[in-house]
Amino acid sequence: MLLRSFCLALPLVIVTPHAGAAPPADFQRDVEPIFAEHCAQCHGVDVAERKSGLRLDVRESALKGGESGTPAVVPGRPEQSELVRRISSTDADEVMPPPDHNKPLSAKEIETLKQWVLDGAKYESHWAFTPPQQAPLPQVGVTHPIDAFVLSRLNERGLTLAPAATPAALCRRLYLDLIGLPPSREQWKWRDWVVEALNADMPYDRFLVEQLAGDLLPDATQQQIIATGFLRNSMINEEGAIVPEQFRMVEMFDRLDCLGKAVLGLTTQCAQCHSHKFDPLTQEEYYGMFAFLNTSYEAQSWVYTPEQERQIAGIHRGIHEAEERLRAERPQWQPELAAWEKSLLEKEPAWERLIATELGSISGLNHPTQDADQSLLMIGHPSADVFLIAAPALDGVTGLRLEALTHRDLPHNGPGRSRLGT
Incomplete structure (x- = not known):
C-alpha cells in the first residue's frame, strides 16, 4: 500500500486579546451631550414638555423609570436597560428618539450609551458644583502651568505658538479684553481691591460676600464698599431719552447673568423665560435670585485717599x-x-394738611395713595407725569406748601423717584 504524504496549507489566524478594553464613557464628555441633543426635549428638566414622567439627566429618575415603572437604566446590565432596548430597536413604534423627532442616534452614539450603561452608568453632577481636582501638569518644557496646558494642546494639534507680543500691545489687549476701555489705575478702584484681596489670600466666601453685599455689612468700610464695584460690571444706560425703569431692569438681568457666569458657573439667561433646558436652574430659582438684586439701586460712592480719610x-x-x-x-x-x-x-402761620378726595395721574402708570398721616405716595416710574388731586373747597387759604418726604419704598429712601433718590 502506497502512502502518500500531503502538505496542507491553511491560513493561520492567531486571535489575541484586544490591546486595551474600550475606554469608559465619560458622562459629561460623552453621554450628556447625547442626552442634550436627542433626549432632553422630552426627557429633560422641563416638566411641561416631559413625556412618560421620565427624566434621563437625573440618575434617580433614570434608575426608577417613568410611568411604566420599568427602569430606563440598569447599571452594568445593558440587556436589561429599557434605554438600550429602545435606542437599539428597529420598530418605528418603539425606537427612541421617535422617527418624527428627526434626530436619530448614530451607530457610534448608540455604542457610547451601551458602553456607558455597561460601565455602571455613572452620573456626574454639573461641573460648576464639582470640586476642582488638580490636573497633572503636562511636561512640555515650560515653567508656567497655563503655558504648559496651552502648549500641550497646541502640540496635539500640530500648531506652534504665535510670536510674543510687545509689552505695549499685550497691555492694550488685556485692557480691551477685560474691561473694554483702558482707564487709569486711579479710576479703577475695584480692580485694585481684587488684586489686594488675592494677594492677602482672602477666604473665598469673604471674597464673594464683600463683592455682592459689602455695603450691607455692619459698619462697612470704604474698601468693602469699593468691593461692590463687581456689581457695576454690567451695562449702564444714562441717555436722556431712555425709560429709566426699563433700562434698570435690563441692568438687573445683565447683572444676574454676570453673577451666574462668574460665581455659579451657570448660564442663567435661558431661565428668564422658562426653566433652563441644560443647566440645573428653574425659572422660579432664577427669579428668586433676581429678587435679591432687584431691591438695589444704582449708587454713587465717593472714594477718599488715605490723607482725605485722616482729615475726615x-x-x-x-x-x-x-x-x-x-x-x-x-x-x-x-x-x-x-x-x-x-x-x-x-410764630408760623397755621398750616393744615390737605385731605384729598380723589387721586390720579394723566399717564395712568402711577397710582398715588394717601397714607394715614395725609401724605401722598407716588411709587411708579414714568419719566414724566401730571398728578391730579381733588380736595374740598379751600376757603380762606392764602398759600400752598409742598413738602417732599422720604419713604422706605423709594430709591435710597427718596425723597425723589430717580435711581439716586433725588
Whole structure:
C-alpha cells in the first residue's frame, strides 16, 4: 500500500486579546451631550414638555423609570436597560428618539450609551458644583502651568505658538479684553481691591460676600464698599431719552447673568423665560435670585485717599469733642432746643394738611395713595407725569406748601423717584 504524504496549507489566524478594553464613557464628555441633543426635549428638566414622567439627566429618575415603572437604566446590565432596548430597536413604534423627532442616534452614539450603561452608568453632577481636582501638569518644557496646558494642546494639534507680543500691545489687549476701555489705575478702584484681596489670600466666601453685599455689612468700610464695584460690571444706560425703569431692569438681568457666569458657573439667561433646558436652574430659582438684586439701586460712592480719610476722621473727632463740651456746659440742651423750636413754630402761620378726595395721574402708570398721616405716595416710574388731586373747597387759604418726604419704598429712601433718590 502506497502512502502518500500531503502538505496542507491553511491560513493561520492567531486571535489575541484586544490591546486595551474600550475606554469608559465619560458622562459629561460623552453621554450628556447625547442626552442634550436627542433626549432632553422630552426627557429633560422641563416638566411641561416631559413625556412618560421620565427624566434621563437625573440618575434617580433614570434608575426608577417613568410611568411604566420599568427602569430606563440598569447599571452594568445593558440587556436589561429599557434605554438600550429602545435606542437599539428597529420598530418605528418603539425606537427612541421617535422617527418624527428627526434626530436619530448614530451607530457610534448608540455604542457610547451601551458602553456607558455597561460601565455602571455613572452620573456626574454639573461641573460648576464639582470640586476642582488638580490636573497633572503636562511636561512640555515650560515653567508656567497655563503655558504648559496651552502648549500641550497646541502640540496635539500640530500648531506652534504665535510670536510674543510687545509689552505695549499685550497691555492694550488685556485692557480691551477685560474691561473694554483702558482707564487709569486711579479710576479703577475695584480692580485694585481684587488684586489686594488675592494677594492677602482672602477666604473665598469673604471674597464673594464683600463683592455682592459689602455695603450691607455692619459698619462697612470704604474698601468693602469699593468691593461692590463687581456689581457695576454690567451695562449702564444714562441717555436722556431712555425709560429709566426699563433700562434698570435690563441692568438687573445683565447683572444676574454676570453673577451666574462668574460665581455659579451657570448660564442663567435661558431661565428668564422658562426653566433652563441644560443647566440645573428653574425659572422660579432664577427669579428668586433676581429678587435679591432687584431691591438695589444704582449708587454713587465717593472714594477718599488715605490723607482725605485722616482729615475726615479729624473732623469727626472735632465734632464729637465740641458736642461733649456743649453737653458739659449745658446739661439741659435737649429740652432747651425743643422749647426753642416750639417757640419758632408758634410764630408760623397755621398750616393744615390737605385731605384729598380723589387721586390720579394723566399717564395712568402711577397710582398715588394717601397714607394715614395725609401724605401722598407716588411709587411708579414714568419719566414724566401730571398728578391730579381733588380736595374740598379751600376757603380762606392764602398759600400752598409742598413738602417732599422720604419713604422706605423709594430709591435710597427718596425723597425723589430717580435711581439716586433725588
